[in-house]
Amino acid sequence: MQALNRRGFLKAAGAATTGTLLGARLHALAAVQSEAGRPVAANDHIQIALIGAGGQGQGDTKTALRVPGVKLIAVADCYNGRLEHSKELWGDDIFTTRDYGEILARKDIDAVIVGTPDHWHKKASVDAMKAGKDVYCEKPMIHLYADGPEMIETARATKRILQVGSQRVSSAIYAKAKELLAAGAIGKLNMVTARWDRNSSMGAWNYTVPPDASPETCDWPRFLGAAPKIAFNAEQFFQWRKWKAYGSGVAGDLFVHLFSGTHFITGSHGPTRGMATGGLRFWKDGRDVPDVMLGLFDYPEGFNLSLHVNFVDGGEESEGLLFTGSEGTMEIGGNSVSVNRVPREKEPGYMIGSFTEATQKQFLDEYRKKYPLVNPEGEPPVGFEKYVAPAGYSDSYDHLKNFFWAVRSRQPVVEDAVFGFRAAGAALLSNLSMERGAVVKWDPEAMKLV
Secondary structure, eight states: OOOOOHHHHHHHHHHHHHHHHOOEEEEEEOOSSSSSSSSSOOOOEEEEEEEEOOOHHHHHHHHHHTTTEEEEEEOOOOHHHHHHHHHHHHTTEEEESSSHHHHTTTTTTOEEEOSGGGGGGGHHHHHHHTTOEEEEEEESSSSSSTHHHHHHHHHHHOOOEEEOGGGGGGHHHHHHHHHHTTTTTSSSEEEEEEEEOOEEEETTTOOOOOOSSSSSTBBBHHHHTTOOOOOOHHHHHHHHGGGGTTTOOOIIIIIIIHHHHHHHOOOOOOOSEEEEEEEEOOOOOSSOOOOOEEEEEEEEEEEEEEEEEETSSSSEEEEEEEEEETTEEEEEEEEEEEEOOOOOOOOOOOOOOSSOOOHHHHHHHHHHHHHHOOOOTOOOSSSSEHHHEOOOOOOHHHHHHHHHHHHHHOOOOOOOOHHHHHHHHHHHHHHHHHHHOOOOOEETTTTEOO
């Protein structure tokens, strides 16, 4: 990845021609997506299990198995069809069970991927760490605020690796954005605007319910866990994000990505207060979480974060972050990050046309003594820079690769339990604000509601 400091950025911008600056100055980011070097010995494999084999869990596992030296041993899920499909995907010798406790009791498993609904994240992760397993836990790390301290303490006490699955913090694009911001590419940051809009039924969590869904094929009591005990409901089993008993709504599903990305790039630990509004505008299908949400958050570093998610967006799905600084903007969208640098004027300017000619002349004489017409060498003109990841780049691969590197080396991961709690805790302020109809306060250092 190309190194960049403030001086280097200014020099590059200043050296470019005006014609170049009017277009995009494109830079390709180098990203290695495969491990080079010695082959991994059979006895050096990390043997993993999947707990929660829904779409995200299976997707994480497929990506994990692309990392050299990783082998899948077992899968746990509450739906028979997913256990059967796991054997179709990964072989008849894969051990499958509805009870993840059987997986945790095995000595031949080093780490687990927790891809369960949100209300199982804490228990499955804590149980796994206490059983001596390292954990890759899908986001959001928590379902309730009380989950966070217990997960952090368990990771500390057991000395287990816990990586939270907000993959953007391992992205080459986000790393470049972090570098650009630190180099002063847009001056002093004052606002971040983030969005994630969708215009599809699948995007609004209306996941397909299989035709064989029944109390016989689905372990409903195990799925419910600590959630309220109700009769079997296939929609709630397979579309669980639509109910707060099992999921965290748009805040836990999507806001948390935007928070984790913002925190990684800015180095912030989180906001000090936030408020949110929104509602159920379109998908009135029995769900009890909103499909439109807007949030505004204050950060101690002196910038604001505004977020919105819209499941009734009239256009194509759109995700991105816009960082606004005193001297330009930086935008992340798709597989790229771009900087549009607009340096601040060195003088305040003037409006004197309505004055007498004598007054205008007097003003200009005094003004130019104070603000001479100079163009110091190296002062950058308006500049536009764009950095693009290679075709086929996967931040999910890099995130899981970081996890397995930490499992081997016992070095810290990029998104540990503290980082994960700070991102999820900030995101869930949105739900709390909507429930209370008020601004809520958060201590990002102590990770506590105020």
